[in-house]
Amino acid sequence: MAKTVDARLTFQDRLGGWRVRWGIGRYSYLVEPGMYAIGKPSDRDVVLVTANYKLTFDSLRKELNGINAWILVLDTRGINVWCAAGKGTFGTDELVKRLQSAGVDKVVTHRTLIVPQLGAPGVSGFEVFRRTGFRVVFGPVRAGDLPRFLERGVKADQEMRIVTFSFLERLAVIPVELVMSLKYFAVFSAIALVLGVLVGASRFQEALSLSLSVLGAFFTGIVLVPALLPWIPFRSFALKGWTLGLFWAVAAGYLWRAGPWRFCGNLLLLPALSAFLSLNFTGASTFTSQTGVNREIKLFAKPMGVAAALGLLLTLVGAV
């Protein structure tokens, strides 16, 4: 039996969405896989396929106000459609299995499934048809385009097919990156401050300003680079981070009146950190390829490591 859901999101849904955007409990934000009804669907209404990450499910149903449809939720272990498709959990096998276990062929009389386009890395349309007799139509990239897609007679236009990475879309993925990286900063900072205290009170000041400089490098790599992504020179994410990191290194040097050792240490350490964190942002972006990221790692991993180590060394020399 299909459960009935509403197109309206409650305050709790919104709060839950905000929580997982900040990385809180995002691996256990699930809906039960299976068949759902939205509106009052008949046996001739569309079947929309989606993932069982609740943030995904909610962003689909909130676009379906006034639409009668069935929603078939696949078990992707709480991962969004695109990432799960890359892993194959949002894939042909799971779709075929779920079609059968949910008895979709008894719920609807037609034989068409609307699968989000970003599910295509995992779902093979022709194979699903061969195995089940259901025809897969790839729907728009964004759930927001679904009403228009349905009005047009389940046809996507060019714009519905293209993935974007707008300013707001980039801002939305920053918090979880921040939360995940800040624990590394906390460890570094704790070590620096404890060492500072052990050496003496005047050194504590220096450890504190070093921690703040490093915090700025984190902020540069995790917030500034993603936010300003298209406007920073270079296509390489590491080089984008390195560039902005250099500006911050100079600013931090003036801000805390660094001596020559510390200033040079800053120039080496801080941009390398920003570069590394920017490179990590490739995973949250919508247009980087694995071969490309591999090339960046091959080119920049060693220089980043060497620069950071050398920078730290100069900073320590300047402190004693």
Place this chain on the structure above:
Amino acid sequence: MKYLKDVTTLALDRERCTGCGECVAVCPHGVLSVSERKAVILDRDSCMECGACRRNCPTGAVHVQPGVGCAYAIFKGMLSGTAPDCGCGSKTGSCC
């Protein structure tokens, strides 16, 4: 926004292509098009190797080495000696 030049592993086999256009429909970056009943690569440098075209080509005419463009996953794979894996969807670990 475009990523690095000349990196993608995307390639087409014109002999096998029937011009059905499924690859064009599933590509999220408008990389492919159909011209004179054969698929063509319009915008090579926009390919992110997601593998949607390959998965949905009924005649095996599209080749691409699919993968995640995620440094974290690649680093993690290097450290554990496995294929790139961001850890999403497993019980432990963080995510891309």
